[in-house]
Amino acid sequence: MTVAQTEVTLDEFEAFEAAAPEGFHVELINGRVLVTPAPDGDHSEASRVVARQVIRNHPGLWLYEERGLAVPAYRAGRARADGAVARDGYFKGQPSWSDPSGVLMVVEVTSGSEEDAKIDRIDKRDAYAQAGLPVYLLIDRHRGEVVVHWDPEGGNYQHTSTATFGAKLALPEPFGFDLDTSELA
Template identity: 80%
Template sequence: MTVAQSEQTEVALEEFEAFDAAAPEGFHVELINGRVLVTPAPDGDHDENVMSVGDQIRSRHPQLRMYQERGLAVPAYRAGRARVDGAVTPVGYFRGQPSWSDPAGVLMVVEVTSGREQDAEVDRIDKRDAYAQAGLPVYLLIDRHRGEAVVHWDPENGHYQHASTAAFGAKLALPEPFGFDLDTSELA
């Protein structure tokens, strides 16, 4: 992702909502740990990676779906808003929810790096920490710059207790409630 960050150290939720409403089409605006992040729409490889993970989950767990580009309210120690690349939930979880949904029923969040290497740190660190602070059970990062998939799980006191990494082409064991080896051979 290509990221533009605000110069302010902290942005109020009301300011973020006004900025989000005024953002040009084709850009995603997020509020992570008090900072505004602006990213362009994802490219085709990015989407194919998200779809590959979603297809594998659905084939093993038909009652689950991965929803792309879903807005989640991630209320860590600062109010946050994340437009996640993928949110895995039971079918129908988002029905009736607002555009910035409650993450309580989300079983896993998926992010895919894109853009410049230096921008990938937002996915590797900032979003990982925000998702752990919000208590999201599993965070899967598809890191295109490093050619690997990393799964984090079991958030406690704002930090994930466990992580596992697999190079593209290898299998990555996903924790429960998934309980299967993710095939990363299609990821790029």
């Protein structure tokens, strides 16, 4: 992953994103441009594990993969969430960088280097909390654990719970079920 050393404006980001080669994801988090390669197969399988359980427990919801979200925080931001759980049809008619107000949970799966994982653990967590996204679920393949953050207030999540791969993790409302992580082990 490459991180720009200087902060960029939203206009500069949009120009950079338009010029990025195919197969790379470009995001703007807290004024920094993040460029990452497209996810691998294990990354997609981790998202599938969550998607299947969300849909089974809440048939009116859907996990939209690789969804671009406008996460304003204190600067204009653009995050490409590995998964965004919203009501079926929520993103219809929305632009590629969508309004996150109807997103009930955002899902990230670590990949690449440990430095890449720190972006998911800290930068994206903080951006999602600042944007008021109710639940942030992190599948941390580097640490072999799943972490759920919820109840954003004042730009920070008020609660966190962690389970190692193979254990169950209680998801907060509006989900209210135990996420089975055995397929991640």
